[in-house]
Amino acid sequence: RFKDAIDEMEGVEGYYSHRSHWVNREAIKSAAKTNASWRLKLINGDEIPVSRKFQPELEAAGLLQA
Numbered sequence: 001r002f003k004d005a006i007d008e009m010e011g012v013e014g015y016y017s018h019r020s021h022w023v024n025r026e027a028i029k030s031a032a033k034t035n036a037s038w039r040l041k042l043i044n045g046d047e048i049p050v051s052r053k054f055q056p057e058l059e060a061a062g063l064l065q066a
Contacts, residue, residue, distance in 0.1 A: 015058055018051045031064050038064055 006014075006022050013025040017040055030041045031050070038050035040063070050058060058064045 015061065015063070016054045017058065018049045018054065021048045023048060025061075028063060031058070033064075 002020070002022075006016075009022075014022055015025065016022050023040060023042065027042045027044070028040050029043045032039055032041060032047075038055060038058075039047045040050060040058075041047050050064065055064065
């Protein structure tokens with residue numbers, strides 16, 4: 001299961017951004033808000049969604065700033 005794999009990432013700083021996305025902190029280049037939703041931009045050029053459920057944790061980490 002996805003959650004089991006994440007639980008094995010001990011010692012790696014990372015965040016859930018969406019139920020199907022977990023990202024290593026070092027892979028996050030920036031964040032952008034379009035309309036009412038956030039997306040994380042990664043160093044490899046990918047963009048992943050941020051769900052409202054995980055938004056508070058990413059805000060507390062200083063990754064989402066309006």
